[in-house]
Amino acid sequence: MAKQQDTFKQVIAHAKEYGYIFSSSEIYDGLSAVYDYGQNGAELKKNIKEYWWKSMVQLHENIVGLDAAILMHPTTWKASGHVDAFNDPLIDNKDSKKRYRADVLVEDHAEKINQKAQKEITKARKRFGDKFDEAEFVNTNPRVIRYKKEEKEILERLAKSLTEENLADVKDLIEELGIACPESGSKNWTDVKQFNLMFGTKLGASADSATDLYLRPETAQGIFVNFANVQKTGRMKIPFGIAQIGKAFRNEIVARQFIFRQREFEQMEMQFFVRPGDELKWFEHWKETRQNWHASLGLGEENYRFHDHEKMAHYANAATDIEFNFPFGFKELEGIHSRTDFDLKAHEEHSGKKLQFFDPEMNKNYVPYVIETSIGLDRMFLAVFSSSLKEEELEGGSTRTVLKLPAILAPYKAAILPLVKKDGLPEIARELMEELQWDFNVSYDEKDAVGRRYRRQDAAGTPFCITIDHDTKEDNQVTIRHRDTMEQKRVPISEVKNIIAKEVDFRTWMQKGK
Ligand code: ATP
Numbered sequence: 001m002a003k004q005q006d007t008f009k010q011v012i013a014h015a016k017e018y019g020y021i022f023s024s025s026e027i028y029d030g031l032s033a034v035y036d037y038g039q040n041g042a043e044l045k046k047n048i049k050e051y052w053w054k055s056m057v058q059l060h061e062n063i064v065g066l067d068a069a070i071l072m073h074p075t076t077w078k079a080s081g082h083v084d085a086f087n088d089p090l091i092d093n094k095d096s097k098k099r100y101r102a103d104v105l106v107e108d109h110a111e112k113i114n115q116k117a118q119k120e121i122t123k124a125r126k127r128f129g130d131k132f133d134e135a136e137f138v139n140t141n142p143r144v145i146r147y148k149k150e151e152k153e154i155l156e157r158l159a160k161s162l163t164e165e166n167l168a169d170v171k172d173l174i175e176e177l178g179i180a181c182p183e184s185g186s187k188n189w190t191d192v193k194q195f196n197l198m199f200g201t202k203l204g205a206s207a208d209s210a211t212d213l214y215l216r217p218e219t220a221q222g223i224f225v226n227f228a229n230v231q232k233t234g235r236m237k238i239p240f241g242i243a244q245i246g247k248a249f250r251n252e253i254v255a256r257q258f259i260f261r262q263r264e265f266e267q268m269e270m271q272f273f274v275r276p277g278d279e280l281k282w283f284e285h286w287k288e289t290r291q292n293w294h295a296s297l298g299l300g301e302e303n304y305r306f307h308d309h310e311k312m313a314h315y316a317n318a319a320t321d322i323e324f325n326f327p328f329g330f331k332e333l334e335g336i337h338s339r340t341d342f343d344l345k346a347h348e349e350h351s352g353k354k355l356q357f358f359d360p361e362m363n364k365n366y367v368p369y370v371i372e373t374s375i376g377l378d379r380m381f382l383a384v385f386s387s388s389l390k391e392e393e394l395e396g397g398s399t400r401t402v403l404k405l406p407a408i409l410a411p412y413k414a415a416i417l418p419l420v421k422k423d424g425l426p427e428i429a430r431e432l433m434e435e436l437q438w439d440f441n442v443s444y445d446e447k448d449a450v451g452r453r454y455r456r457q458d459a460a461g462t463p464f465c466i467t468i469d470h471d472t473k474e475d476n477q478v479t480i481r482h483r484d485t486m487e488q489k490r491v492p493i494s495e496v497k498n499i500i501a502k503e504v505d506f507r508t509w510m511q512k513g514k
Contacts, residue, residue, distance in 0.1 A: 004327060004329070005328075007386075008327035008328055008386075010389065011258075011327055011382075011385065012258055014403070015041070015385060016038075018403070018459060018460050019041065019460075020037065020040045020041035021035050021037055021038060021258075021259060022035065023035060032263075033252060033261065033262050033263045034263055034264055035259050035378075039411075040411040040460060043411030043412070043441060044381060044384070044385070044405070044409060044411050044461075045266075045377065047408065047410070047411070048380050048384065049377060051297075051409060051509075052268045052293075052380075053245065055293055057243050059510070060241065062237075062239065062240040063243055063270065063272075064234055064236070064240075064241075064242060064243070065242070065243050065244065066222065066223055066226055067244065068226060068244060070246070070249075071213055071215070072214075073225075074211065074212060074214065075351070076225060076347075077198065077214050077217075077221070078350060079343075079346040079349070079350035079351075080221050080224075080347075081314075081315075081346070082214070082217055083196075085314075086197050086217060087194035087195055087197065088103070088195055088252075089101065089167055089194060089195075090102065090192065091189055091190060091192045092189070093181035093186055093189060094189065094190060095181070095184055095186035095188050096181045096186055098181055098184070100253075100254055101253055101254050102170045102174060103158060106155075106170070106174060106177070106179070109154065109179050110154045110155050111329065111330070113150050114148075116147050117138075117143075117144045117148055117151070120141060120144050121134060121138065124137050154177065157169075157173055158170065165194075167192040167194070168191070171189065174189060175189070197217060197251050197252065197253075198214045198215070198217050198249075198250070199214060199215040199249045199250075199251050200212060201213050201214070201215060215248075215249035216247075216249065217249060217250050218248050218269070218374070219244050219247075219248055219267045219269045220269050220271060221343070222244060222246070223242045223244055223269065223271045224343045224344060224347055225347060226242070227355050228354070230242055231273075231357065238275055238357050238359060239272060239273060239274045239282065241271060241273065242270070242271055243268075243270040244269055245266060245267070245268045245269075245377065246266060247264060247265070248264075248265060249263060249264050249265075250263060251263060257326075257328060259378040259379070260326060260328075260331065260382055262378060265378045266378060267376055267377065268374075268375050268380075270372070270373045271370050272286065272370065272371045272372070273370055274371060275359065275362075275368070275369070276366055277369075278369070279318075279369040279371060280338065282371045283336065286336055287306070287320060287336050290322065290336060290373050290375075291322070292513035293510075293513055294322065294334075294513070296509055296510050296511070296512045296513030297384070297406045297408075297409070297509070297512075297513075298406060298512060299383060299384065299387045299388075299406075300325075300387060302325070303383075303387055304323070304325075305323050305330060306320055306322060306323070307321040308320050314342075315340055316337050316339055316340065319337045319338065320336050320337075321334070321335055322334040325387075326382060326386060327386050332379075333375065333376065333379050333380065334375035334379075334380075335372070335373075335374045335375075336371070336373050337371070337372045337374070338372075339369075339370040339372050340369055340370070341367040341368065343370065344356075344370070355367060356368075384406070385405075388403050388404045388405045389403055390402050390403075400455060401459045402459065402483065402484070403458070403459060403460065404484055405463075407503045407504050408505075410461050410463050411441065411461065411462075412441050412442060412443045412460070413503075413504055414436065414440065414463070414464040414466055414500055415443045415444070415453070415462045415466070416429045416432055416433045416443070416468070417429070417444075417446065417465055417466065417467045417468070418446050418467075419467055419470070421446050423470060424473060425468050425469070425470070426446060428468050428472055428473070428493075429444065429446070429468045430444070432466065432468070432478070435497065436496065436497060439497065439501065440504070443462070445457070450467060454481060454486075457483070458483055462483060463503065463504075464480055464481065464483065465480070465481040466480050467479040467480075472493070477492050477493065478490070478491065478496065480496065480499060
């Protein structure tokens with residue numbers, strides 16, 4: 001645990017030191033759970049968005065984009081169920097005065113039990129070596145069976161109480177499990193209460209005539225209310241999808257995990273409209289497609305796991321989370337949900353407008369079913385950033401800090417470094433920079449010894465350093481150094497562009513996922 005906290009602290013400190021993430025309005029001591037992306041963070045974020053957008057929209061003939069407004073007609077949120085049911089169960093500890101999400105306290109407790117089972121499995125794997133049969137062990141080892149059963153029972157009971165809105169039982173569960181406040185160790189809890197997460201605001205000048213609005217808590221509803229607009233003007237045929245990247249706002253109760261849980265964040269969502277009855281087939285399809293997308297970036301297979309939902313939203317008939325091993329453990333990164341026809345039907349009822357599709361093959365109208373893939377951009381940022389940050393021991397006992405971002409996502413693809421600030425080397429470096437700038441984001445650095453510049457670029461995540469030295473003037477060659485291997489190679493100046501282009505080629509990266 002202490003090690004986890006240290007790693008997490010390092011991630012946060014590094015993100016600040018290298019211009020990735022700052023606290024919002026920091027000169028006024030910041031604003032809780034709100035963050036700004038700095039010069040490098042803005043680039044990384046933009047590159048993640050582009051990687052998602054290209055894979056979803058550009059590579060799918062039947063998926064188109066949308067950019068809907070953050071402010072929407074207030075009835076939208078009545079229809080979607082957010083006014084009545086977008087609540088988190090919260091609980092306060094009377095001694096520490098700390099507030100928690102009751103469901104998260106229980107889930108974290110269940111996860112600890114799961115960790116115990118995992119420990120037994122790891123121990124056994126070490127003991128039995130190649131002969132180890134994990135499935136057999138999990139099904140027969142009494143301790144693992146007991147832990148798994150315990151974990152399952154807790155999660156099932158939590159799911160049942162939440163579905164039935166039996167908040168008293170959630171509190172009973174917390175007490176029965178002996179869950180203590182993580183800060184103070186106290187078990188002195190208040191009752192569990194529901195808390196609506198939407199941020200309210202007002203439209204209009206005078207207080208009396210102003211209309212109550214909400215800042216959208218998800219981007220999905222902007223897609224649903226535009227279903228007919230896009231379908232008709234784009235002449236879209238089922239199955240088809242609408243993708244959107246945009247801000248969402250939630251007044252989160254507990255927001256202590258850096259950019260993982262913010263009050264203002266961005267989502268990358270795609271709603272895929274299908275024939276009723278086909279939804280589970282498409283649900284599987286999108287699970288696999290999204291898994292491949294993640295795999296293509298090479299953040300480590302072991303850092304991902306799927307978690308099928310025990311507790312489903314009332315409108316969903318299948319749901320899964322893609323969880324990532326963040327510095328504080330496995331948590332939701334992306335949700336894939338089969339939302340049935342709930343949203344479109346609700347908007348039909350509240351607006352009185354038809355939101356249907358005439359299917360020429362079936363010769364009838366229907367309200368399409370929907371599969372949603374919804375990933376938090378900021379959580380993806382954290383996944384990429386935290387899993388890329390490494391402390392490496394080098395030959396000779398020294399260490400280096402290196403941010404091994406996938407090259408396609410790195411803010412700067414290359415740094416151009418003249419060995420010295422004289423003898424015509426800066427001129428050659430600038431010329432190369434001006435040539436590369438048309439295709440890539442590149443930076444120029446001539447300060448300090450070249451070794452220090454390499455370290456600086458390693459820590460900032462730049463995949464290539466290109467050094468211009470005195471020989472360059474004679475042979476038109478430069479040294480290209482690879483961030484991850486630290487390998488250096490001499491290549492003709494004219495080749496540099498092609499070398500970089502190959503390493504950041506979208507097709508090559510995407511195909512790594514299959
Ligand atoms: P959680 O259970 O962690 O609160 P959720 O299930 O409410 O998340 P969804 O409503 O499914 O999340 O939202 C889709 C995605 O949006 C999530 O998978 C997550 O990546 C992202 N997301 C949700 N809430 C936040 C937040 N407060 N800050 C950053 N990203 C978020």
